[in-house]
Amino acid sequence: MGRKVVITCAVTGSIYTPTMSPHLPVTGSEIARASIDAAEAGAAIIHLHARDPENGKPSADLAHFYGFIPRIHQACDAVLNISTGGSSVMSLDERLAPARAIKPEMCSLNMGSMNFGIFTLKKRYKDWKHEWEPALLDATKHTTFRNTYEDIETILSELGQGDGARFEFECYDLGHIETLAFYLRQGLVKPPLYVQFVLGVMGGVGASPENLMAMKASADRLLGDNYQFSVLAAGAHQIPLATMGVILGGNVRVGLEDSLTVPPGRLAESNAEQVRAIRTVIEALGHEVATPEDVRSGLGLKG
Numbered sequence: 001m002g003r004k005v006v007i008t009c010a011v012t013g014s015i016y017t018p019t020m021s022p023h024l025p026v027t028g029s030e031i032a033r034a035s036i037d038a039a040e041a042g043a044a045i046i047h048l049h050a051r052d053p054e055n056g057k058p059s060a061d062l063a064h065f066y067g068f069i070p071r072i073h074q075a076c077d078a079v080l081n082i083s084t085g086g087s088s089v090m091s092l093d094e095r096l097a098p099a100r101a102i103k104p105e106m107c108s109l110n111m112g113s114m115n116f117g118i119f120t121l122k123k124r125y126k127d128w129k130h131e132w133e134p135a136l137l138d139a140t141k142h143t144t145f146r147n148t149y150e151d152i153e154t155i156l157s158e159l160g161q162g163d164g165a166r167f168e169f170e171c172y173d174l175g176h177i178e179t180l181a182f183y184l185r186q187g188l189v190k191p192p193l194y195v196q197f198v199l200g201v202m203g204g205v206g207a208s209p210e211n212l213m214a215m216k217a218s219a220d221r222l223l224g225d226n227y228q229f230s231v232l233a234a235g236a237h238q239i240p241l242a243t244m245g246v247i248l249g250g251n252v253r254v255g256l257e258d259s260l261t262v263p264p265g266r267l268a269e270s271n272a273e274q275v276r277a278i279r280t281v282i283e284a285l286g287h288e289v290a291t292p293e294d295v296r297s298g299l300g301l302k303g
């Protein structure tokens with residue numbers, strides 16, 4: 001019954017801002033420390049974005065990535081997954097520059113264009129009512145998160161060929177799973193596909209058990225035996241829906257990129273705290289956490 005469950009930790013992202021939590025890692029050494037601690041707590045995959053240490057804004061500057069990549073490599077053997085989503089206001093070239101240079105074992109690949117709300121909230125976290133409350137968004141700052149077929153195919157061909165990266169296919173809606181199935185039929189992506197079901201981001205499916213069931217049913221029908229899945233849910237839904245993902249036979253993603261809190265609703269003091277929270281659940285359900293080597297052999301990473 002027991003199996004190995006992969007924990008991904010997405011340590012900083014590009015959505016939340018440092019004004020929202022003092023625990024969000026920003027500098028190279030903070031991102032490195034957060035990643036190493038998350039790996040020691042049980043995360044096999046670390047999903048990475050960079051920030052400008054001067055102002056905390058999402059950054060595509062290679063120098064900022066090199067502020068943490070070597071330190072993480074030196075300290076642990078976690079699989080590094082470099083974001084190709086960057087932030088929704090970056091150009092595709094900016095978004096791809098880090099993965100083009102670093103040539104990681106894994107990178108993200110966002111499976112469709114969508115509306116994407118950007119927080120311009122200046123209030124401190126304690127004044128919030130709900131992490132994704134639309135009223136807190138500045139409508140003039142909404143952007144389109146652009147991931148056209150051409151963009152997706154550029155990423156597949158540039159980063160995925162030969163002994164290139166394997167992908168974390170980020171699916172925010174049922175249509176994104178259909179798109180992935182199209183590429184599977186075309187032979188442009190090769191199994192086993194690592195599909196991240198993303199719930200609770202404004203512009204994608206809401207974070208509900210029904211939506212997770214629908215995504216899993218859709219992926220089962222369209223991708224058959226060719227995929228493994230992981231569950232990411234934004235904000236306070238993170239641990240509950242990840243738990244449901246484990247029960248459904250999947251893997252999980254946690255980290256301050258997706259939620260600043262841990263149950264029962266207080267600020268997480270670190271990424272590792274969220275990893276420990278979901279690890280407790282995984283082990284209570286009779287499973288164990290996968291190691292980076294399990295991920296490398298299971299997904300056929302270049303290592």
Ligand code: KMH
Binds near residue numbers: 013108110170
């Ligand atoms: N921030 C997540 C909801 C990426 O980095 O490519 C989506 C994400 C995108 O992780």
Ligand code: ZN
Binds near residue numbers: 013048085
């Ligand atoms: Zn990301």
